[in-house]
Amino acid sequence: MRGDVFAMKCPSRTVMKHMTSTWGVLTLIALKSGTLRFSELRRKVNGVSERMLTQTLQQLEGDRLLTRRSYPVVPPHVEYTLTDLGHEAAAHVECLANWVEDHMPQLAAMPEQA
């Protein structure tokens, strides 16, 4: 029942991909400090397009890392909240991001390659 990221077809790879994607990382970290609605996330996650944010949120919801709550009011109102699993996931991702941020001076002297 355990996943194996070394196995090409293991679904754990898909979850990893979602969590470590550019916008997945930022979305998880952004939601760590609490529930946010779509437009708030969009402002917080610098540079995401609506399309990408929607897609990222749907992926993370499909992985049960967050829940979507939509209120049927006239200007749409939708809230996104991390699940318990999501909080754990976000903690790991943030830990990684913090490490990279902290070690930037030592990493990459000449950032000219993609």
Place this chain on the structure above:
Amino acid sequence: MRGDVFAMKCPSRTVMKHMTSTWGVLTLIALKSGTLRFSELRRKVNGVSERMLTQTLQQLEGDRLLTRRSYPVVPPHVEYTLTDLGHEAAAHVECLANWVEDHMPQLAAMPEQA
């Protein structure tokens, strides 16, 4: 001097991308247990093409996460070893991967989306 993954142009994003790329993750984890040569890595990292492995190794080398040592012998012999930084990076990445592997049953019930 500290990086910021929320900043679109921050080089930390590039490093994150290298570390969390499909093959970056597997390469780092594979090298955690010690030096490996190219062909050994290729066999260990299930499914990677030569091209992708080469590229991944060059990126990680550029980020100072591993070192390349090449011996000028007749059948080429090249060894890859994690740096101290690389070991730290690999630990974080493996931690994340382990978490995902351990929680697979709870994540993703129907893995039909990309």
Place this chain on the structure above:
DNA sequence: GGAAGTACCAACATAAAAGTAAGTATGGAA
């Protein structure tokens, strides 16, 4: 003599990811 192994590179082709623009419904503000 011919095949295989080694660690690549370059060119080409395809697949996947990401961005752009426009459309939708509705209420409230200007």
Place this chain on the structure above:
DNA sequence: TTCCATACTTACTTTTATGTTGGTACTTCC
């Protein structure tokens, strides 16, 4: 009355990622 905000979707284009093939230089094995 026109415009904006909201939370999306859809179609389309561009960019990036990845895979495939073939070549290299030399040696050992069959």
